[in-house]
Amino acid sequence: MNNLSRRSFVSFALASTSLLAMPAISTGSARPKVVVVGGGAGGATAARYIAKDSKGAIDVTLIEASKHYYTCFYSNLYLGGFRDYDSIGHSYDNLSANHGVNVVHDWAISVDPSARKVRLGSGATVSYDRLVLSPGIDIKYDSIDGYSVEAQTKMPHAWKSGTQVKVLRDQVLNMPKGGTFAMVPPPNPYRCPPGPYERISMVAHILKEKNPTAKIVVIDPKNKFSKQGLFMAGWEKHYPGMVEWIDNDTHGGIKNVNPETMEIETDLDTFKADVACVVPAQRAGAIAMNAGVTDGDWSPIVPASMQTKADGNIYVLGDASVASAMPKSGFSANSQAKVAANHIRGELTDSRVFPAKFSNTCWSLVATNDGIKVGANYKAGEEKIEVVDKFVSKTDEGNAKRKKTYEESIGWYNGITTDMFS
Amino acid sequence: MVKIVFKFFIIISCYLIFRGLVAEPLLDGADFDYGEYLSGQCLTCHQNSSDEGIPAINGAEAIYIAKKLILYKNKELENEVMQLVAGALDQEQIASLAIYFNSLEK
Numbered sequence: 001m002n003n004l005s006r007r008s009f010v011s012f013a014l015a016s017t018s019l020l021a022m023p024a025i026s027t028g029s030a031r032p033k034v035v036v037v038g039g040g041a042g043g044a045t046a047a048r049y050i051a052k053d054s055k056g057a058i059d060v061t062l063i064e065a066s067k068h069y070y071t072c073f074y075s076n077l078y079l080g081g082f083r084d085y086d087s088i089g090h091s092y093d094n095l096s097a098n099h100g101v102n103v104v105h106d107w108a109i110s111v112d113p114s115a116r117k118v119r120l121g122s123g124a125t126v127s128y129d130r131l132v133l134s135p136g137i138d139i140k141y142d143s144i145d146g147y148s149v150e151a152q153t154k155m156p157h158a159w160k161s162g163t164q165v166k167v168l169r170d171q172v173l174n175m176p177k178g179g180t181f182a183m184v185p186p187p188n189p190y191r192c193p194p195g196p197y198e199r200i201s202m203v204a205h206i207l208k209e210k211n212p213t214a215k216i217v218v219i220d221p222k223n224k225f226s227k228q229g230l231f232m233a234g235w236e237k238h239y240p241g242m243v244e245w246i247d248n249d250t251h252g253g254i255k256n257v258n259p260e261t262m263e264i265e266t267d268l269d270t271f272k273a274d275v276a277c278v279v280p281a282q283r284a285g286a287i288a289m290n291a292g293v294t295d296g297d298w299s300p301i302v303p304a305s306m307q308t309k310a311d312g313n314i315y316v317l318g319d320a321s322v323a324s325a326m327p328k329s330g331f332s333a334n335s336q337a338k339v340a341a342n343h344i345r346g347e348l349t350d351s352r353v354f355p356a357k358f359s360n361t362c363w364s365l366v367a368t369n370d371g372i373k374v375g376a377n378y379k380a381g382e383e384k385i386e387v388v389d390k391f392v393s394k395t396d397e398g399n400a401k402r403k404k405t406y407e408e409s410i411g412w413y414n415g416i417t418t419d420m421f422s
Numbered sequence: 423m424v425k426i427v428f429k430f431f432i433i434i435s436c437y438l439i440f441r442g443l444v445a446e447p448l449l450d451g452a453d454f455d456y457g458e459y460l461s462g463q464c465l466t467c468h469q470n471s472s473d474e475g476i477p478a479i480n481g482a483e484a485i486y487i488a489k490k491l492i493l494y495k496n497k498e499l500e501n502e503v504m505q506l507v508a509g510a511l512d513q514e515q516i517a518s519l520a521i522y523f524n525s526l527e528k
Contacts, residue, residue, distance in 0.1 A: 335466065
């Protein structure tokens with residue numbers, strides 16, 4: 001902890017005992033203050049870029065409950081046995097050491113937009129000139145009858161990386177011979193559009209080797225999905241006869257799930273699973289709701305800056321935002337963070353503000369050395385973020401190209417995690 | 423052979439630009455601050471920490487970066503992501519990125 005953050009810590013500690021008596025909490029500096037909530041691809045990138053590029057002119061505090069961040073991207077590759085669990089975990093130490101970011105490991109409980117303060121789980125408050133919320137998603141547990149917080153151990157969603165993915169991997173590895181793995185993907189919009197289908201590929205990869213008579217049934221609340229042709233061709237090529245995908249029109253809708261009997265009931269049939277990954281509908285993380293910057297489940301933003309439409313002092317990044325054409329992905333959040341960081345620096349230090357430029361690429365692994373990708377770049381329209389140009393892998397491209405795409409994804413993983421945490 | 427000639431051309435060009443003997447129109451209008459901002463888009467993938475899968479580009483010659491970006495923009499080099507990124511860059515943006523990445527330590 002450097003001197004500044006040590007002083008800040010003392011301030012927080014004092015603040016926590018005398019909140020009502022002392023509404024204005026100093027973080028030990030007269031510099032403009034930016035508070036970032038959430039240390040994922042949006043928040044960690046925003047904190048790092050604001051601190052790095054302002055060269056100490058802005059006091060940046062990052063509030064993140066976890067001391068170690070396990071990336072959601074590549075958690076499927078851990079599931080499939082392509083990565084060690086430790087290799088997808090990252091620490092925040094360099095953000096403090098290299099850029100002077102005050103990293104506070106706590107929960108942000110509430111926001112008072114008029115007083116420009118964030119209250120933490122410890123009871124302390126921290127004041128801001130600009131607030132960046134990058135809380136990711138919350139799971140809507142009640143969106144599927146029978147699903148609940150308690151159910152998530154028996155039917156893990158594993159949609160926030162971390163220990164749930166470990167639980168799911170153990171369940172897949174210990175599945176009875178010839179058993180059934182059921183996957184219930186989420187309805188739109190949700191974090192990581194190709195994610196459920198990469199997950200199916202990774203489970204199939206394990207089963208092909210360890211449990212080749214097992215089956216995978218996908219009970220989808222949608223009738224189409226991201227990179228559908230590429231995934232389905234890949235399943236047929238690498239795992240013939242193993243994966244059955246059932247669209248919403250065919251099964252007629254998911255009525256309920258039962259974690260005790262491991263059954264998933266639809267209009268068409270009741271499916272019995274040995275292992276089930278159930279990913280419910282999602283919404284913006286609770287702190288965005290609390291800050292009053294959401295409309296429905298997500299937070300509308302101004303495309304040129306990522307400021308919320310509700311409050312110009314509050315920016316929302318990544319999954320929690322309504323980014324229109326941009327998918328909810330780590331790459332998108334990282335891209336949006338740089339636009340917001342540039343805008344915030346301009347507002348607080350009069351540095352130059354450049355036009356917003358966004359991009360995204362989602363790589364997915366279908367099987368060993370079979371990587372596919374979809375990508376686009378975007379511009380800020382008046383009301384929405386709009387696509388400029390896009391591409392997607394082709395079904396008939398050769399094995400060498402697919403291998404190269406997978407290798408490129410490793411480069412991207414190293415790149416984005418360095419861009420977030422170094 | 424083509425590669426060797428290309429490299430030789432780049433080295434000579436860089437030397438001449440360095441000596442101020444030849445103006446390089448590809449780098450006209452380069453704006454360092456703009457390059458720094460635009461580099462954010464590149465740094466999601468390109469990092470000095472690793473060359474695996476995606477090359478490190480810090481400290482590369484400015485003219486080399488500019489020419490590569492133009493080749494991707496014109497789809498004369500393969501890679502969908504790079505064609506997309508470069509396709510959306512104008513000459514000033516390419517020049518700005520080129521001088522910014524050139525300024526970074528290898």
